[in-house]
Amino acid sequence: MTSKVCKLLERDSSERQAVDGQAGALDEIGSEAGVTLLEALVWVALLSMLSVMIANGASVTARSWRNAEQHTNAVDDMETARSLLRRVFTSARPALMSSDPSDSRIAFEGHPDRLTFVAPRSGQSVAGEWTLQTVYVAPSDGESTLFLAWGSGVALSRGLRERDETNPNRAPLLERVGDIGLSYFGPPEGGGPSVWQTTWLGRTRLPEMIRLELKREGGAVPWPELVVAPRVNANAACRFFPGRTGCERGS
Helix, strand or coil, X not given: CHHXXXXXXXXXXXXXXXXXXXXXXXHHHHHHHHHHHHHHHHHHHHHHHXXXXXXXXXXXXXXXXXXXXXXXXXXXXXXXXXXHHHHHHHCCECCECCCCCCCCCECCEECCCEEEEEEECCCCCCCCCEEEEEEEEEEECCEEEEXXXXXXXXXXXXXXXXXXXXXXXXXXXXXXXEEEEEEEEECCCCCCCCEEECXXXXXXXCCCEEEEEEEECCCCCCCCCEEECCCCCCCCCCECCCCCCCCECCC
């Protein structure tokens, strides 16, 4: 009897140990499964943060490229305008205003906000058709724009300053121009050493240098001061005739 009881107790103890072992294994498995799930959640969070950072970086990079491209285009536009104006100012001609032998005034009207002069038509060679040309600022499509206008048969006194957008003989050079400042370097009318002056009217020769300053609007690329010396500034003793490719002595 006693031996049977002992055997039963031993078997019961063995079964309990087996159950306890299985329970411990299950607890261990559950503990490991919990750690793995936590790690997965951490990785998901890190990946989400990394994705957001990559997306933001790509957006910033794209925006930077767009801004750089716009800035490059703006600089190119400004340099194109400067190159054209440098060329036409350099090629200005000291043509006489009239055929009257007693009138030695040059066909050149320099004001602080506009300039009218005689030069070969833009885009043609130096020996091309001479035209009256005017540089000025006027509104266009809601923006203040720098223009170059030209015409062969317009009186100099009008200065080609028609600010009519229907004028076919004008070309926009630069947009977002807030203010224009023109000045002219040469001897004063009464004589003396050369100085910068805000007007050059009724003179017998072209100025030694022409300076163009512009103030830009709306954060546009700043305009560096442009100073150009006409190739010839002495009186050529010839009169401006529309449509001609050179000067003719007045009768």
